[in-house]
Amino acid sequence: MKMLVIEDEEELLRFTLTYLRSEGYVCEEAATFQEGMEKINLYDYDCVIADIGLPDGNGLHLVRQLKSKLSDTGVIIISARNSLEDKIEGLDIGADDYLTKPFHLSELNARIKSILRRRKFQGNKEIDFHEIHVLPETMQTLVNGREIALTKKEFDLLIYFISNKDKVLTKEYIVEHLWGDYMDTADSYDFIYAHVSNLRRKLIESGAHDYVKSIYGVGYKFTDLEAK
Amino acid sequence: MKLNDKTNRYFITASLIVFCAGGILFYFLFQLIIDRDFNQRLHERKEYYIRIFSQSDSLLHYQQFSANSIGIIPVDRIIAGKEVVSDTILFDRIENKFNRYRQVSLGMNVRGEQYKIQVRRALVERKDIIQGVVILEVLLFLSFAVILSLLNNQLSKSLWKPFYAALDKIDHYKAEKGETLEFSRSNIDEFDVLAAAIEKMTSRISQEFHILKEFTENASHEIQTPLAIVKGKLEVLIQSPGLSEDQMDMINTASMAATRLSKLNEALLILSRIENRQFHVVKDINLHETVDRHLNALEELIQIKGIEVIKNYDNPIVFQMNPLLADILFENLIVNAIKHNTAEGSIAVTLRAKQFTISNTGEPPMRDPAQLFQRFVKASSKSHSLGLGLSIVKAILDTYQLRVKYTYGQHVHTMTIDF
Incomplete structure (x- = not known):
């Protein structure tokens, strides 16, 4: 998977690349609008992550340029301004998703995976993790070939876990992934506990291994058994 | 009191003094003339009698x-x-x-x-003279006062026209629109000086407003970037192998504090944008549709808390406002009603005859209700609340000259807005 990250803030660019590379992506970087434009015109990428507030040009032009090439590159735009207008315009001209700074890397990762799944026409649109088989389009989950019934939130949670395999997911990240900005009350963390334990129980009852590791007071980690 | 009435009052007081002094002078002058005339006639009569008597x-x-x-x-x-x-x-x-x-x-x-x-x-009779003088003076004074005030009113209506026109313009002036007021010149120097001063002032206001607006947005932008770095670094750090749970907990706490700061920053930015009247687009908003949409979006939250929602929609209410502000308004009110609710409590939403009411069960307020809508005032000690939600609600309502009334009774908090 080849990615291009266009971001003028050096530190942001640095750790975003670190994180994405640890996920196994091949990443290229561009720190300016000009550089981003050149790279878009020269190479093909599976996914482009573009900050729209670049000092030497509006990132939305990059998205337009990319889309004029008729490429099926996935685009995620990132903006510090939480403005509805930018968001609507970005999505209108063909961006696949929109993230507002500051964002969680696990969230970016989950969004990238979802875009890549949707954009991959030849190939696997399904998610496999050992005995767990997930079909995002029909919202079905199979364990050892047998379907199990998950609620919408449990299903989202499972995909989020598998997308961020081996990563520490704090309750904060999970809350924001599942509920967005709505949920910021103290008791929301109890709801996370309820959802996670229901998902765990359903997976174990259907014969799957328990891949969810609790980190006391912090959150969870979805990981292979041997790493546990 | 109007300037006109005030000058009239001074004019009339001054003329009253003049008329009184004039009356006294009048009296003595009258007396003098009458006396001289009288003595002459008396003398004539005497001469007449002497003539007659001397022939008798x-x-x-x-x-x-x-x-x-x-x-x-x-x-x-x-x-x-x-x-x-x-x-x-x-x-x-x-x-x-x-x-x-x-x-x-x-x-x-x-x-x-x-x-x-x-x-x-x-x-x-001296009494008769005084009476005559007083009647004359009173009549004169009354007609003088009436004519003076009529004339003054009429004059001020036409003379003050440019002033009222300017006042009307200032009244409708909005700094956030970035406009500078311009007045047509009258032929009165004082008003022209005033107009020039106001023109200068408004151009300075709109300039400074623009600078401030830019500053607020830039500051907010500049704050978000370092926060994004802090959060990103913490997220990379927490993935490092070999961390103890205590270390992870510390990183997590730091990350949560950064999130809180960033949300606070966003809320303050929204608040300042509302207060600076930067939401110009106005559309017909169907209130019960908007409320329903937010209730649906928050349904899970409501269910988790076991809250029962009671809807009383009598008639559709349509109000002209900015769609984004309408969303923020109702989301804040509903989230507020959920947040400060009790487990297994209830929320009642009523839309009736231009009135929106949302009430929720909850603990008695810990603060003076008058402070509820101020910034950073938290109804409860829940540290997760930013304390800006109701300030934002109030700022939005102020934009549209609406008022919210808060009451508490029998474990129910009620917010009422008249549209």
């Missing part, structure tokens, strides 16, 4: 005619050639009262008989 044989038969106007008294000894003028009071039989008279007394010799002749005239 005897005054005895005149004596019976003697009345208030003439007195003929036979005397033994004459006081010749000496006239004495004096004032006296006599009873007037016709008017049936005492009157003041002025008389000239003189001695007269008619064919050897000595007489004392008293020629009299009734004096004009």
